[in-house]
Amino acid sequence: MTSPVRLDGDYRAAAWKRLATKTFDVLVVGGGVTGAGAALDAATRGLSTALVEQRDFASGTSSRSSKLFHGGLRYLEQMNFDLVREALKERELMLTRLAPHLVRPVSFLYPLTGRGWERPYVTAGLTLYDSMGGARSTPRHKQLTRTGALRIAPSLKRDALTGALLYYDAQADDARHTMMTVRTAAAYGATVLASARVVELLRAGERVVGAVVEDVETGERVEVHASVVINCTGVWTDDIQTMAGGRGRFHVRASKGVHIVVARDRINSESGLILRTETSVLFVIPWGTHWIIGTTDTEWDLDRAHPAATRADIDYILEHLNAVLNVPLTHDDIQGVYAGLRPLLSGESEDTSQLSREHAVARPQPGLISIAGGKYTTYRVMAADAVDAAREDIGGDVSDSVTEFIPLLGAEGYPALVNQVDRLARHQDLPVWRINHLLQRYGSLVHELFALAEGDRSLLEPLPGAEEYLQVEVVYAVTHEGALHLDDILARRTRISIETPHRGTETAEAVAGLIAPICGWDDERVAREVAAYRARVSAELESQKELADSEANAERLSAPDNRRIPVSRAPENP
Numbered sequence: 001m002t003s004p005v006r007l008d009g010d011y012r013a014a015a016w017k018r019l020a021t022k023t024f025d026v027l028v029v030g031g032g033v034t035g036a037g038a039a040l041d042a043a044t045r046g047l048s049t050a051l052v053e054q055r056d057f058a059s060g061t062s063s064r065s066s067k068l069f070h071g072g073l074r075y076l077e078q079m080n081f082d083l084v085r086e087a088l089k090e091r092e093l094m095l096t097r098l099a100p101h102l103v104r105p106v107s108f109l110y111p112l113t114g115r116g117w118e119r120p121y122v123t124a125g126l127t128l129y130d131s132m133g134g135a136r137s138t139p140r141h142k143q144l145t146r147t148g149a150l151r152i153a154p155s156l157k158r159d160a161l162t163g164a165l166l167y168y169d170a171q172a173d174d175a176r177h178t179m180m181t182v183r184t185a186a187a188y189g190a191t192v193l194a195s196a197r198v199v200e201l202l203r204a205g206e207r208v209v210g211a212v213v214e215d216v217e218t219g220e221r222v223e224v225h226a227s228v229v230i231n232c233t234g235v236w237t238d239d240i241q242t243m244a245g246g247r248g249r250f251h252v253r254a255s256k257g258v259h260i261v262v263a264r265d266r267i268n269s270e271s272g273l274i275l276r277t278e279t280s281v282l283f284v285i286p287w288g289t290h291w292i293i294g295t296t297d298t299e300w301d302l303d304r305a306h307p308a309a310t311r312a313d314i315d316y317i318l319e320h321l322n323a324v325l326n327v328p329l330t331h332d333d334i335q336g337v338y339a340g341l342r343p344l345l346s347g348e349s350e351d352t353s354q355l356s357r358e359h360a361v362a363r364p365q366p367g368l369i370s371i372a373g374g375k376y377t378t379y380r381v382m383a384a385d386a387v388d389a390a391r392e393d394i395g396g397d398v399s400d401s402v403t404e405f406i407p408l409l410g411a412e413g414y415p416a417l418v419n420q421v422d423r424l425a426r427h428q429d430l431p432v433w434r435i436n437h438l439l440q441r442y443g444s445l446v447h448e449l450f451a452l453a454e455g456d457r458s459l460l461e462p463l464p465g466a467e468e469y470l471q472v473e474v475v476y477a478v479t480h481e482g483a484l485h486l487d488d489i490l491a492r493r494t495r496i497s498i499e500t501p502h503r504g505t506e507t508a509e510a511v512a513g514l515i516a517p518i519c520g521w522d523d524e525r526v527a528r529e530v531a532a533y534r535a536r537v538s539a540e541l542e543s544q545k546e547l548a549d550s551e552a553n554a555e556r557l558s559a560p561d562n563r564r565i566p567v568s569r570a571p572e573n574p
Contacts, residue, residue: 004409004445005186007482009519015191019213020222024048024191025394026387027211027226029198029240031055032062033174033376035232036181037383037403042230043188044406045387045399050224051190052213054197055305055563056488057182061234062376063175063492064307064340066259066283066295069094069103069377070169071133073274074281076125081132083358087377088133091170095137098380098407101414101443102180103172105138106286108272109153111161111324119143119163126167138168153269160324166271171285174376175492176441179481180408181379187409194482195563201229201243201368208244208367216563217484228393230386231370234343235304236568241370249362252372254304254341256549258313259294261336261498266329267291275324282320288437289468290335290499293317300341300549304568305561307339308543308552336498337544345373361389369393380404410443417444428453430460437468449476465506466496471514478515485562486512486529487536503537528562535559 005011026042028035031053039051053059071088072080094103110126112118126141142165149164150156186192193213200212202223210225231240234252241248264286273284285292296313314337322328345360359374359382371386384401391398417424417439425432428450438446449472453459459472477483477493489511490504491497497504512526521529539559543552557567 002184002187002409004183004448004480006480007183007186007192008479012193012482015193016215016220016222018191019050019052019193019196019224022048022191024050024224024226025228026050026390027052027224027229028232029211029229030232030234030236031057031178031182031192031194032060032232032234033058033178033181033379034062034234034371034374034382034386035230036062036178036185037379038230038232038371038386039190039192040181040185040188040406041380041383041387041401041403042390043185043190044402047387047394047398049185049190050226051182051185051192052196052198052211052224053194054216054565056194056484056492057192057482058175058178058492059488060305061340061342062178064257064259064338065174065376066257066285067174067287067292068106068169068171068283068285071129071377072375073125073129076129080358083378084129085132086381087375088129090377090380092133092136093380093404094172095170097405097411098403099172099177099180099411101410101439102177102408102441103170104440105168106171106272107166107168107270108274108283109144109149109269110165110167110274111149111156112163112165113161113276115162119165122165126165129167138170141165141167152271153273155268155325155327156273157324157326171287173441173495175495177408179493180410180443183481184406184409188406192482194488195484197565198240198243201240203245203367206365208365216565227367227395228390229368230390231368232383232386234372235341237343237370237372239568241364241368244365244368246364246368248364248370250360250370250372251346252343253346254300254307255344256298256300256307256313256339256341257295258309258317258337258339259292260314260317260334261287261290261292261338262329262333263335264289264291266333267325273324275320277320282317284321288499293321297342298549302549302553302569303557304341305565306553306556307341308540308546308549308556309337309339310546310549310552311544312547313339314544335501336503337540338498343372359385361385363389363392367393410445413444414439417446428460434470438470438473441473445480448480449473452476452479463496463507464510465502466494466500466504468499469494469496471510474511474514475518478518483515484519486533487562489515490533497537503540505534505537508533532560532562 025047042049071084195216202210235254543555546552
């Protein structure tokens with residue numbers, strides 16, 4: 001069993017020294033799920049690997065997705081069978097071998113609205129969907145009458161459906177999954193660093209031979225030398241390609257997807273929902289004691305670090321959902337909102353909903369690999385393809401990818417712990433539901449949290465204003481998971497920023513107080529972090545009152561950014 005690495009302050013200091021003194025086989029730029037996957041893939045092939053991320057791990061698209069591992073029913077309708085088959089295989093791997101502690105089945109009700117042709121048409125699609133993934137650990141779809149569907153989802157209007165089908169996919173907390181992938185890469189020897197920004201690529205003639213990396217926290221810069229740089233920066237892909245002095249082989253456009261979060265009691269249903277819209281589909285996804293509802297699909301060419309949801313985005317979601325609900329949702333029901341950017345490969349169509357979700361890998365010049373497109377579910381395949389493409393620059397005998405057989409940290413021993421929930425609850429004097437909550441976030445690493453609390457049982461008390469989380473989870477975020485700022489914890493290590501009506505503002509001081517001694521923060525730094533977080537929430541709430549992207553973007557950017565990185569707008573594609 002691979003030993004976990006603590007991503008604490010000592011680790012970060014040592015990692016900076018390694019960046020400056022070691023020549024790596026692979027330097028991965030971008031700490032979203034694709035970059036994390038590429039670092040894990042390279043490290044488990046025996047390659048010396050470094051991963052740098054300018055903000056926080058999963059701070060971009062990889063914490064703002066629909067949080068599903070799914071084949072994608074609409075890609076089936078587009079006849080993209082290869083993408084669906086590939087994604088369903090990955091879903092199965094996650095559920096059974098790689099991340100059973102993080103990924104779990106979720107059911108969806110597919111309401112039928114027509115008569116005659118619609119049921120056999122959807123049935124044929126779902127039958128294909130059930131069979132394409134090979135071995136499966138989710139149930140097959142079921143046929144339902146209107147009465148049967150309303151029994152499962154009483155919140156639906158009776159005249160909104162004529163019948164339904166129930167099918168299954170899988171879901172995960174995307175930010176936690178990415179974090180576990182990063183830590184697994186570190187456990188296999190990769191050097192991983194957040195708040196580490198590439199400001200220049202090193203070149204020998206036309207060949208890329210590394211990068212100048214800046215510590216965003218201190219301003220210090222080091223030269224990192226590597227045989228190959230793998231560009232996994234999502235919507236920033238074109239920036240790195242431009243930095244290399246080339247046009248690149250493909251271009252990436254950003255499509256904004258907005259989701260809202262409401263309390264579970266606002267919609268009476270035992271299952272998630274999938275609803276057709278004019279251009280795409282709308283998901284209503286169970287999320288613990290909440291529902292996540294989305295998404296939109298609109299072009300975005302403003303700041304890529306902080307995409308803003310507008311009132312128009314939220315109204316679009318509410319309008320389509322309320323068309324089928326007995327009791328409409330209002331803006332007052334919304335407890336959280338988040339906006340993410342999909343990195344879509346540019347096509348000839350101007351409609352982002354028609355751009356490709358397949359990924360592309362290119363070697364625009366020696367020493368540089370770029371990968372973009374794809375979807376969260378297929379990150380592992382994307383990562384393997386990127387490292388395969390890097391073979392030419394690494395030289396020698398590079399092994400094939402083995403990540404299909406490498407469980408993420410926390411997976412090993414997880415099934416046994418599930419069977420021991422009652423015993424763990426008694427031993428820790430915690431309710432069973434709390435142990436389940438912890439297991440589904442940390443898996444078998446839960447023992448690391450219990451060890452932290454051995455010397456201070458108060459850490460097993462709930463967080464003020466966010467009682468679903470324990471204080472020890474906040475401490476663990478800093479001592480083991482590399483959190484450097486308050487919003488790293490409130491927005492990604494936990495999801496307090498989207499799961500509480502106050503968006504984390506009432507919890508911020510308590511969290512800052514817990515981590516200040518560990519981080520070495522004085523009173524001034526604590527006050528600055530809390531003020532910056534509250535300003536971020538205020539700016540997001542104001543942006544969600546605006547109708548236009550430009551105004552919402554301006555409101556969002558009015559908040560201070562603890563990571564002092566220049567505002568990034570999408571480059572104009574030639």
